[in-house]
Amino acid sequence: MSDPVQPAPRFSGTDNYIATPDLNVAVNAAVALERPLLVKGEPGTGKTVLAHEIANVLGAPLIEWHVKSTTKAQHGLYEYDAVKRLRDGQLGDPRVQDIGNYIVRGKMWEAFVSERRPVLLIDEIDKADIEFPNDLLLELDRMEFFVYETRELVKAVNRPVIIITSNNEKELPDAFLRRCFFHYIRFPDRETMQSIVDVHFPGLKKDLLREALTLFYDVRDIPGLSKRPSTSELLDWIKLLVIEDIPPEALRAKDVKNMVPPLYGALIKNEQDVHLLERLAFLARRERG
Numbered sequence: 395m396s397d398p399v400q401p402a403p404r405f406s407g408t409d410n411y412i413a414t415p416d417l418n419v420a421v422n423a424a425v426a427l428e429r430p431l432l433v434k435g436e437p438g439t440g441k442t443v444l445a446h447e448i449a450n451v452l453g454a455p456l457i458e459w460h461v462k463s464t465t466k467a468q469h470g471l472y473e474y475d476a477v478k479r480l481r482d483g484q485l486g487d488p489r490v491q492d493i494g495n496y497i498v499r500g501k502m503w504e505a506f507v508s509e510r511r512p513v514l515l516i517d518e519i520d521k522a523d524i525e526f527p528n529d530l531l532l533e534l535d536r537m538e539f540f541v542y543e544t545r546e547l548v549k550a551v552n553r554p555v556i557i558i559t560s561n562n563e564k565e566l567p568d569a570f571l572r573r574c575f576f577h578y579i580r581f582p583d584r585e586t587m588q589s590i591v592d593v594h595f596p597g598l599k600k601d602l603l604r605e606a607l608t609l610f611y612d613v614r615d616i617p618g619l620s621k622r623p624s625t626s627e628l629l630d631w632i633k634l635l636v637i638e639d640i641p642p643e644a645l646r647a648k649d650v651k652n653m654v655p656p657l658y659g660a661l662i663k664n665e666q667d668v669h670l671l672e673r674l675a676f677l678a679r680r681e682r683g
Contacts, residue, residue: 403451411440411447412582412589420577421448427575430516430534430556432566435579438624441559444579445515448557455512457554459501465522467529470502471539471548493543502533503548511552520560527570534573582625584611594629595636605645606632609655613662618670623661631660 405421407413413421421444424431433441449456459470479496482489489495505514519527533539537550558574560566582590584607591603610631614622623631634657635645644656654671655661662668 408447424575430574432558432574432576434560438626439579445557449513457505458515460517470500473498505554506550512554514554514556516558520563601642605642
């Protein structure tokens with residue numbers, strides 16, 4: 395009698411990654427349905443790290459495909475290095491007789507031939523051309539592709555768990571969206587953010603954490619801010635506050651407009667927002683006389 399098939403581990407966050415209940419549901423649903431999980435959200439909300447943590451929970455190898463503006467769907471399958479073959483032919487290299495020596499495997503090929511079911515991260519898919527997602531539809535559906543140069547059909551040994559991230563820089567095609575399970579990671583509320591900070595700074599003084607979070611969310615709520623600080627920037631800022639031994643009272647203010655946060659360079663990332671904070675502080679001081 396064969397042993398019963400063990401169910402796959404369910405994702406519920408990790409010691410290093412605080413996941414909300416709705417995110418846990420989305421991850422487990424995508425794994426069960428064998429559909430790509432499309433994750434959107436503000437930069438810095440943990441979309442990329444999510445794939446790492448899913449791989450840890452599943453005990454699966456992680457294969458990362460980081461998309462750039464010049465990335466084509468074909469790059470994820472394979473590339474034929476004709477230039478190198480021509481150069482080797484000019485040098486009399488015998489390898490030119492086998493065209494397979496000049497086929498460079500892409501990340502999807504790597505995922506398809508993995509002996510263990512992998513987690514494939516397609517990171518920041520919205521950076522590429524609008525046709526990029528459409529060009530992957532067939533491969534994502536059939537879990538196979540054809541290598542024309544070698545007349546080889548590559549099929550997935552184990553269907554990978556696919557995590558696709560997007561910063562919402564451009565709309566994705568409807569046909570692509572239909573094939574995905576979608577989840578939007580909302581920016582963490584104060585309670586969730588406190589749990590996230592606790593993971594990274596377990597010994598942080600409560601009064602410093604309280605004042606830091608208050609000031610952080612006040613800054614995020616300033617009207618006209620072009621780039622609101624993210625979770626990763628908050629963690630960098632708190633690390634600096636600890637290193638520089640900034641006291642909690644230095645962060646305390648009745649109104650964030652009365653001050654520019656200490657070490658604000660960890661939170662504010664462009665000169666327009668720095669000038670906005672400085673103007674608000676100047677106006678508040680002038681109003682107080």
